[in-house]
Amino acid sequence: MFRIVMQHIHGKTRICFFLAPLIMLGEVFCDLQQPTLMSNIIDHGLAKGDMHFVIQEALWMLMFAVLGLIFGATCGTLGSYASLKMGEALRSHMLTVALVDRQPGGLEPATLITRITNDVTQMQNLVMMITRGMVRAPMLLLGGVVMSVIVCPDLAPILFVIMPILVIFMLWIVRRSIPLYTKMQQAVDTVNRVMRENLQGAKTIKAYVLEDHQLDQFNDENAQLRQTSQRAAMATVILSPVIQLLLNLGVVVALGYGGSLAISQTISDGQIIAFVNYMIQITSAMIQTVNIITAFSRAITSATRVQAVLDEESAEQLPVVTTVVPTGSDVEFDDVTFGYQQSQPILNHVSFKLPAGKWLGIIGPTGAGKSSLINLLTRSFDQYTGTIKIGGTDIQEMSLAAVHQKITVALQDSLLFSGTVRSNLTYGAKAATDVGLAAANQVAVADEFVDRLPANYDAPVEQAGKNFSGGQRQRLNISRAIVPKRDILVMDDATSAVDQTTNAEIKTRLEQTRSDQTTVIISQRVTNVMDCDQIIVLEDGQITAHGSHAELLKQSDFYRQLVQTQLGGGRHGHASTRTS
Amino acid sequence: MDMHRHGPRNLHREKVQLNNWQQTVTRVWHYLATRKWQLVIVFLLTIVTTAVTIIGNRINGIVIDQYISKHRLQALLIVCAAMIGMYLIASVFTYFQNSIIIKVAQDTSARIRHDVFANLQRLPMTYFDTHDNGDVMSRLTNDVDNINTALMQTFVQLFTGVISVLGMGLAMIILSPLLTGIALLSTLATYLFSKAIAKLTQKAFMTQQAALGSLNTQIEESVSGKQLVQLFDHTTATMTMFNETNETYTKAAFRAQALSSIMGPFNNMTNNIAYLLITAAGAISILTGHGGITVGIIFTFLIYLRNFTGPINNVLNLINTLQLSLASAERVFELIDEAPEQDAPAAVAVKQTTGNVTFEQVSFAYDTRPILKDINLVAKQGEVVALVGPTGAGKTTIMNLLTNLYPLQHGRVLLDGRDVTTMRRQDLRRLVTVVQQESFLFTLTIRENIRLGRPDASDAEVELAAQRANADVFIKQLPAGYDTLLSENAHSLSQGQRQLLSIARAFITGAPVLVLDEATASIDSNTEADVQTAMTALMQDKTSFVIAHRLSTIQSADQILVINDGRVIERGTHQSLLAENGFYAELYNSQFDQA
Known part of the structure; x- marks a missing residue:
């Protein structure tokens, strides 16, 4: 944890980080002077009737109070600066790691987002705490003990009895309550899940008249939650009365024992008063320390989660490669095998050649490896064996930018960024003109609704494109891939949410505009791939059939069955051939 | 444990808008009223413990002035012994006071959670359509939590704070x-x-x-x-x-x-x-x-001071927290007050149907936006009726009216000649099984998910339904078979497998009327064939309505209704509609004849 912090504070920030606790020492020192000075006033000033001395000591007290403020405020400012700067650097670092990461099978986006947002905030709070509380509470504690021993050594044994009891007791309670709180958190999660599912599945519940059934289930979980919360709360409820009692007992003993000493003239009234004041200070410092330990353990969880993200940063430098973009746009896979685990390959000895200007269709069940194939081609992952070539050049010898100059993909997941229609469409080509956008939109059949938007290309797009329907998002997604005008276009199941009429229209327009450009269509619909020059049937990571529509009807049982279920009997003879 | 509460947020007091706080307080009180004797006890205990703190501090001062200064050792020890007794009792009291509060608060929030959830179950579909899940969730979780915190901490702290401040203030004024x-x-x-x-x-x-x-x-x-x-x-x-x-x-x-x-x-x-x-x-x-003024008084004051400034600042913060909690309570009560779906006053119980369905001049508008206009339809027992048309044409809405999910504005929907709005909703929905495009799967085992179709079904019946739905094979391949726990809407299953499970669930209901909303999105190809045969099997001997995307369903349907823009624009069989060469023929051909 400390390592994460140190890695993300440099220069000025680092100075602030180390300076703040030092300055805090000053504040603690000032705070600790007060009871002693006060005791002096009572014992020396009052006893001797020395008004001058009283005023002198009071002025000292005032000076220490003001100094305390100056130290405290400075420490707070430095601490805020250090913690915020650390957070800034950490967020930026984590996001970079997340964005350039090209390892297959990394963290889920949702998890990553929580880690970059919440967990970094936790770390930020932690640093703030280190610079202030970590020093203040223990130092007040320690200083309080030292000062009270100095002021009144005779009463010190009281502290040495009460403090260990208090510490052991608090730690015992905290330890005992942690598993109970974990249980409670689980119960909270379950109840939340039941509630969330009831909202999401409201229609299903109504359709199957499950209202009472669900309510019964909820009642069980709700009772469970009530019980575990009560148990967890009851485990800690003893804490405050016991702390209060020990402190009060300490005060009484100080008065009784100290009083008897004072009566026998060994110590003075002022000493007793100062001691009691120190004891109150010590107790509150101790409670703060325990709180900080609890918060610290929470921050450790965050730190571990943050570290896991940073660990994804690959030390591996991409080899020095040519940035030359090959002219040819044929694609070749030669004995390509890829898998997250060696034993379970996602792609298994895949080989094919797609000549420049030709169309390739890839069809196969979910999980057959269709998208992985594209991920390798675009160099989202590099951990494969075999060779992949674009225009005769091994893609491993090309820079990432060079690969992306050659190829664009309309991904299955049609994520739009918040901004405008224009900012989304020009995502791959900043310099695209309105004419270029219009042309791409026409191919993607996005023109009809974009042209109807009041602000056209400047119409706002909300986060995740929420203000567009699923079909509209997919069409904008396709358009976004067409705008950069790359030599090779991949459509990765990019029309799954558009209705069939529009799907057919997109296909027609693509054929019209890209008839002599390399195009790869991945789909579950036979109609989308049947007119391609070559079709690959991919099952379980292997190419089980490869050929034209007519050839596959003869060769592949899988393909034939697919045609039957999707097109019904007898109509597949009508498949038109794309004029090339 | 509550470090966060002292963060800078406290400074930034949110402005809270309360619509009717008296009413909200009254309602919270109704929940608490069942525990009023426990609350009275807490009230008394709080007064005692606070008084002990105030008196104890004063005695500290008196001890210095009266006993130590005046060298009365024996009296000093007696007073000290008495104080120990007093503090012991106060601590026991504090313990009980906190324990009771925890019980009352947790029980109360569990009851509030139950009431909200119970009402939520009975709300009409329009509520779920028009309200953001996130907002409802936040009322169910955060807002109920806020009430809980208010009951457990804020309330007692505020009470203790006020008593301490008043008591100590009084004691201080008297002293000096x-x-x-x-x-x-x-x-x-x-x-x-x-x-x-x-x-x-x-x-x-x-x-x-x-x-x-x-x-x-x-x-x-x-x-x-x-x-x-x-x-x-x-x-x-x-x-x-x-x-x-x-x-x-x-x-x-x-x-x-x-x-x-x-x-x-x-x-x-x-x-x-x-x-x-x-x-x-x-x-x-x-x-x-x-x-x-004496040394003892100074001593007492110094300790009072530590206990005085704190509570006053605390009280100000707490009042703000309390306002926030009241706002939360208001939001929660809003949800409890939402009008539930109610059957017509004279709704009759209907236990069976032959499955004759009629739509008579049905029109429906959502808010003011017309969705359906003048829909007429007669489906006889055992017929398969296919509804086709572009997305958003109103096909699903027609079927939602059949199960009385939404109130229709004009016309009638009849089941065996009886207006569905005059039937008890629960009965009606037991007679009409709906397989949605994406039926929801709950975090339960596969067995339990299928059983939701009819909660009293036996294990054998569940497995039979799965077999008939073609789901048996893949279920048995899972490590835990039928006892596999599905999580978060069954993301571990493919979309096709999820559909097979929802078909199995529909099998088990045995209802004579069936509504099948076929998924538009393409599913993985090898399950697709399974889904189709399962759907065909499911439709056997039932009056079935299919919102159709698959050609095989359409071709074998007894009637096809082409819906566009909320109207039936064509109707007939596959053959007759193709011959008509209208919208249907165009739709059908567009999928194949692409050039």
Whole structure:
């Protein structure tokens, strides 16, 4: 944890980080002077009737109070600066790691987002705490003990009895309550899940008249939650009365024992008063320390989660490669095998050649490896064996930018960024003109609704494109891939949410505009791939059939069955051939 | 454990809008009223424990003045013994007081949660359509939590705080008006300063929140769109933009936090100054012989001071927290008050049907937006009726009216000649099984999920249904078979497998009328055939309505209704509609004859 912090504070920030606790020492020192000075006033000033001395000591007290403020405020400012700067650097670092990461099978986006947002905030709070509380509470504690021993050594044994009891007791309670709180958190999660599912599945519940059934289930979980919360709360409820009692007992003993000493003239009234004041200070410092330990353990969880993200940063430098973009746009896979685990390959000895200007269709069940194939081609992952070539050049010898100059993909997941229609469409080509956008939109059949938007290309797009329907998002997604005008276009199941009429229209327009450009269509619909020059049937990571529509009807049982279920009997003879 | 509550947020008091707080308080009280004797006990215990604190501190002073100074050792020890007894009792009281409060608070919030959830179950579909899940969830979780916290902590703290402040204030005034004035001044200074700081920081906090919002949006977007960022070589551009926002946020946050970090040290200083003023003023008046102040009184005051400034500031914060909790309670009660779906007053119980369905001149509008216009339809027992048409044409809505999910404005929907709105909803829905495009699967085992179709079905019946739905094979291949626990809407299953499970669930109901909403999105190809044969088997001997996308379903249907723009524009069989060469023929051909 400390390592994460140190890695993300440099220069000025680092100075602030180390300076703040030092300055805090000053504040603690000032705070600790007060009871002693006060005791002096009572014992020396009052006893001797020395008004001058009283005023002198009071002025000292005032000076220490003001100094305390100056130290405290400075420490707070430095601490805020250090913690915020650390957070800034950490967020930026984590996001970079997340964005350039090209390892297959990394963290889920949702998890990553929580880690970059919440967990970094936790770390930020932690640093703030280190610079202030970590020093203040223990130092007040320690200083309080030292000062009270100095002021009144005779009463010190009281502290040495009460403090260990208090510490052991608090730690015992905290330890005992942690598993109970974990249980409670689980119960909270379950109840939340039941509630969330009831909202999401409201229609299903109504359709199957499950209202009472669900309510019964909820009642069980709700009772469970009530019980575990009560148990967890009851485990800690003893804490405050016991702390209060020990402190009060300490005060009484100080008065009784100290009083008897004072009566026998060994110590003075002022000493007793100062001691009691120190004891109150010590107790509150101790409670703060325990709180900080609890918060610290929470921050450790965050730190571990943050570290896991940073660990994804690959030390591996991409080899020095040519940035030359090959002219040819044929694609070749030669004995390509890829898998997250060696034993379970996602792609298994895949080989094919797609000549420049030709169309390739890839069809196969979910999980057959269709998208992985594209991920390798675009160099989202590099951990494969075999060779992949674009225009005769091994893609491993090309820079990432060079690969992306050659190829664009309309991904299955049609994520739009918040901004405008224009900012989304020009995502791959900043310099695209309105004419270029219009042309791409026409191919993607996005023109009809974009042209109807009041602000056209400047119409706002909300986060995740929420203000567009699923079909509209997919069409904008396709358009976004067409705008950069790359030599090779991949459509990765990019029309799954558009209705069939529009799907057919997109296909027609693509054929019209890209008839002599390399195009790869991945789909579950036979109609989308049947007119391609070559079709690959991919099952379980292997190419089980490869050929034209007519050839596959003869060769592949899988393909034939697919045609039957999707097109019904007898109509597949009508498949038109794309004029090339 | 509640470090966070002392964060800078406390400074930035939110403005709370309460519509009817008297009513809300009354309703919260209704929940608490069943426990009123326990609350009375808590009330009494609180008074005792607070009094012990005040009296104990005063005795400390008296001990110094009366016994130590006057060398009365025996009396001193007796008083000390008495104090130990008193503190012991107070601690026991505190323990009971807190325990009772925990029980009452947890029970009450469990009851509130139950009431909200129970009502939520009975709300009409329109409610779920028009309300954001996130908002409802937040009422069910955060708002109920806020009520719980208010009951458990805020309430008691506020009560204790008020009693301490009043009691101690009184004791202090009696002891020494002069020293009380000094204590009050320091409290006032702290209060005014925190107000001033809050005002200064408010703007900074708002900028910080706004910056944090856009910071989080950017993180969310770029992480979820990582593949796009990489594909379009956008990493550098994204990071440049992000770093800018990141810096803006840090700057705003620094302004806000640096300002508010002065709060703690400032309070500390005012306390210390009050401390010294009391000591000095006390000492001076002892020396000059004014005001009847003794060393013991100074001692008592110093301890009171620690217990006085704290509660007053606390009380001010707590009042704000209490307002927030009341606002939460108001939101929760709003949900409890939502009008539930109710059967017509004279609704009849219907246990069976032959399955003749008629739509008579049915029109329906959502809000003011017309969705269906003049739909007529007769489906005889055992017929298959296919509804086709573009997305958004109103096909699903027609079927929602059959199960009385939405109130229709005009016309009638009849089941065996009886208006469905005159039937008990639960009966009607048991007679009509709906397989939605994406039926929801709950976090239960596969067995339990299928059984939801008819909760009293036996294991054998569940497995039979799965077999008939073609789901048996893949279920048995799962490590735990039928006892496999599905999580988060069954993401571990493919879309096709999820459909097979929802078909199995429909099999088990055995209802004579069936509505099948076929999924538009393409599913994995090898399951597709299974889904189709399962659907065909499911339709056997039932009056079936199919919102159809698959050609095989359409071709074998007894009737096909072509819906466009909320109207039936064509009707007939596959053959007759093709011959008509209208909208249907065009729709059908568009899927194949592409050039």
